[in-house]
Amino acid sequence: MTRYYSETDVVALIEDLTPPRLQTFLRARIVQPVERPQGRAYREADVARLQLLCDLSECYQLPEDSLHLVMSLIDQLNTARGDMAALMRAVASEPDEVRVRIQRSVRHLRG
Secondary structure, eight states: OOOOBOHHHHHHHSTTOOHHHHHHHHHTTSSOOEEETTEEEBOHHHHHHHHHHHHHHHHHOOOHHHHHHHHHHHHHHHHHHHHHHHHHHHHHTSOHHHHHHHHHHHHHHHO
16 A cells, blocks of 8 residues: 655655755646645655655755756666566576577677
8 A cells, every 4th residue: 555645744754854845846847746636745756756856955055957867777677677686587487498598699799
């Protein structure tokens, strides 16, 4: 079951998150909460993303456009990791001769 947090909950949970900072992240569309009948709702992933955004803002003083770029790159990396994990599971389910052929091909292509 997905847990949802209100804006008040999210601001209370994340030490460096203030209502104005949250509004900045929302305007920049770096975080996109779910729209529910009760209003905006934040999932666990949104809370983690907001924590990371605050950490990046505090530690590196990254401006809004840089935060957007960094989060985009993190999203791409996470997608690639998921794709790679699925590919590894698919290869693992193949017969030994197919796995050996794939390993040889990968070694050859990597040089």
